[in-house]
Amino acid sequence: MAQQSPNHIEPDLALESEIAGLIVSALNLDIAASEIVPDAPLYGDELGIDSIDILEIALVMSKQYGVQMKADNEDNSAIFASLRKLAAYIREHRSK
Amino acid sequence: MTLIPLLPEIDASTPFACVDGKTVDRASFYAQVMNLAAALPEQERVLNMCADRYWFAVALFAAIARGMVTVLPNSAAPEHIAAVTAEQAGLLVLGDQPENPVAALPYFRVSQLPHAAMADTPMPLIAFDQRVACLYTSGSTGTPMPHFKTFGRLQLAIQAGAERVWGAAGGACSVVGTVPIRHMYGLESSVLLPILAGGRMATQIPFFPADIASALAEMPAPRLLVITPFHLRKLLEAEVSLPQIAVILSATAPLSVELAAQTRQQLGCPVLEIYGSTETGQVATRETDVETTWQTLQGITLEQRDDELWAVGEVYETPQMLNDTVELFSPQQFRLVDRKANMINVAGKRSSLSFLNAALTGLPGVVDGVFCIPERTANAEVERLAAFVVAPTLDRAAILAGLRQHVDAVFLPRHIVFVESLPRDGNGKILARTLQALIAQHLPERS
Numbered sequence: 001m002a003q004q005s006p007n008h009i010e011p012d013l014a015l016e017s018e019i020a021g022l023i024v025s026a027l028n029l030d031i032a033a034s035e036i037v038p039d040a041p042l043y044g045d046e047l048g049i050d051s052i053d054i055l056e057i058a059l060v061m062s063k064q065y066g067v068q069m070k071a072d073n074e075d076n077s078a079i080f081a082s083l084r085k086l087a088a089y090i091r092e093h094r095s096k
Numbered sequence: 097m098t099l100i101p102l103l104p105e106i107d108a109s110t111p112f113a114c115v116d117g118k119t120v121d122r123a124s125f126y127a128q129v130m131n132l133a134a135a136l137p138e139q140e141r142v143l144n145m146c147a148d149r150y151w152f153a154v155a156l157f158a159a160i161a162r163g164m165v166t167v168l169p170n171s172a173a174p175e176h177i178a179a180v181t182a183e184q185a186g187l188l189v190l191g192d193q194p195e196n197p198v199a200a201l202p203y204f205r206v207s208q209l210p211h212a213a214m215a216d217t218p219m220p221l222i223a224f225d226q227r228v229a230c231l232y233t234s235g236s237t238g239t240p241m242p243h244f245k246t247f248g249r250l251q252l253a254i255q256a257g258a259e260r261v262w263g264a265a266g267g268a269c270s271v272v273g274t275v276p277i278r279h280m281y282g283l284e285s286s287v288l289l290p291i292l293a294g295g296r297m298a299t300q301i302p303f304f305p306a307d308i309a310s311a312l313a314e315m316p317a318p319r320l321l322v323i324t325p326f327h328l329r330k331l332l333e334a335e336v337s338l339p340q341i342a343v344i345l346s347a348t349a350p351l352s353v354e355l356a357a358q359t360r361q362q363l364g365c366p367v368l369e370i371y372g373s374t375e376t377g378q379v380a381t382r383e384t385d386v387e388t389t390w391q392t393l394q395g396i397t398l399e400q401r402d403d404e405l406w407a408v409g410e411v412y413e414t415p416q417m418l419n420d421t422v423e424l425f426s427p428q429q430f431r432l433v434d435r436k437a438n439m440i441n442v443a444g445k446r447s448s449l450s451f452l453n454a455a456l457t458g459l460p461g462v463v464d465g466v467f468c469i470p471e472r473t474a475n476a477e478v479e480r481l482a483a484f485v486v487a488p489t490l491d492r493a494a495i496l497a498g499l500r501q502h503v504d505a506v507f508l509p510r511h512i513v514f515v516e517s518l519p520r521d522g523n524g525k526i527l528a529r530t531l532q533a534l535i536a537q538h539l540p541e542r543s
Contacts, residue, residue, distance in 0.1 A: 052326060055304070055326075055327065055330050058304055059305075059330055059333055059334055062305075068305075068334075069304045069306065070304055070307055070310075071302065071304055071307045
């Protein structure tokens with residue numbers, strides 16, 4: 001996948017931390033929300049998140065922010081690339 | 097030698113799939129299969145890595161027409177692909193992606209062929225015994241095992257499944273599947289069922305609830321949704337608007353009575369749970385919320401031989417052993433007593449209890465130990481394990497740290513109960529009922 005051009009909008013740290021909290025509680029992760037590094041990949045060994053968890057996260061995002069994830073209109077691997085990317089996507093698309 | 101037509105005789109103008117928003121009829125599908133079959137280079141085996149279900153099907157049937165075995169890896173993990181490649185010499189990758197998904201092997205892109213006029217090509221006849229597919233069992237200890245399928249037997253199994261599923265749906269369905277097409281469940285129910293038994297197939301493999309809804313809405317009723325219990329739960333929770341679904345199929349993990357009942361209430365359709373495995377394919381079904389008894393498919397019977405359970409029928413080259421403990425009411429009817437006695441599945445990851453037990457008892461300081469799966473909660477599709485351990489010098493943290501070196505984190509026990517000894521029988525086994533008693537005695541009843 002091509003590198004995304006750098007996003008010059010300042011990250012929304014409060015939203016990132018709120019989403020981190022939702023992820024930790026939804027997935028029952030054995031870490032504190034603050035331990036999720038905003039730029040680190042969500043997938044993979046660090047958090048042990050797999051596609052099943054992504055579905056869980058998507059559900060929480062739709063309940064909390066009214067964002068219905070769809071595979072065919074956005075690049076999901078980009079949205080879920082990191083907590084920061086996910087938060088930026090939610091900020092742009094949230095309806096509540 | 098029995099010969100079977102590659103594709104069933106169905107009116108050529110019957111709609112078969114919806115590709116990029118356009119309806120493809122049976123004749124066009126057949127033409128594309130034969131077009132690809134004519135274009136494929138001479139090859140014994142192909143690795144079908146197509147991402148889209150329609151192109152996967154075109155590539156599969158083109159390979160069958162040419163007498164090639166289609167190899168279906170059970171994951172795209174590089175180490176698995178490498179193992180498959182090492183074992184199966186001379187593989188050609190078939191894909192619908194612009195780039196070769198397996199860079200180390202030669203690649204043939206199936207979705208970009210110029211159209212030749214193939215309309216008059218006579219339907220190829222395929223030998224009953226022709227090996228057409230090689231699937232891999234999940235493998236509990238990192239060594240997936242190949243398993244070959246023959247054309248005639250797959251045909252028989254699909255017809256038997258269709259009788260049950262189309263019967264429940266009131267006719268041949270439009271099939272939407274969320275499950276992997278290179279696994280037996282997805283191959284049978286979401287690919288072969290619509291092709292061989294007169295259904296229609298959705299080409300995409302939807303993931304998010306909104307995607308599932310639109311894939312269903314694209315296809316005419318009656319509709320069949322092929323899914324896993326976990327995905328079904330998330331679909332219900334998402335509360336997206338869905339078109340009328342005739343029947344839902346569920347497999348790969350146990351379906352709870354509660355989820356089956358909730359689905360019927362919320363979506364107004366039955367959930368048929370499928371009992372099967374990579375080796376056996378689909379064996380039996382039940383409507384989980386209204387029946388505890390499983391009914392085998394036409395032509396398949398179960399036999400208890402000593403301690404072993406075997407699935408028997410013309411659909412198998414040789415009888416296939418099953419790992420589960422069942423109570424047989426008749427050769428066609430049974431109750432599952434201990435499902436997947438050895439195999440466990442946590443959120444889609446598979447391991448075996450014997451592998452986990454070996455890891456546990458192999459830890460320094462552990463005198464004895466056994467993993468177990470406590471009673472499931474009604475609405476948890478994800479199992480979490482517990483363990484009974486004899487280890488006078490260790491604490492919980494030490495055992496978890498030790499296990500972490502050997503097993504995936506999802507299999508770490510949520511509860512660890514320290515006991516003075518484990519009651520093993522004369523053969524050194526811990527009986528299932530002994531384990532059940534330990535669970536009842538020591539583990540909290542979950543709400």
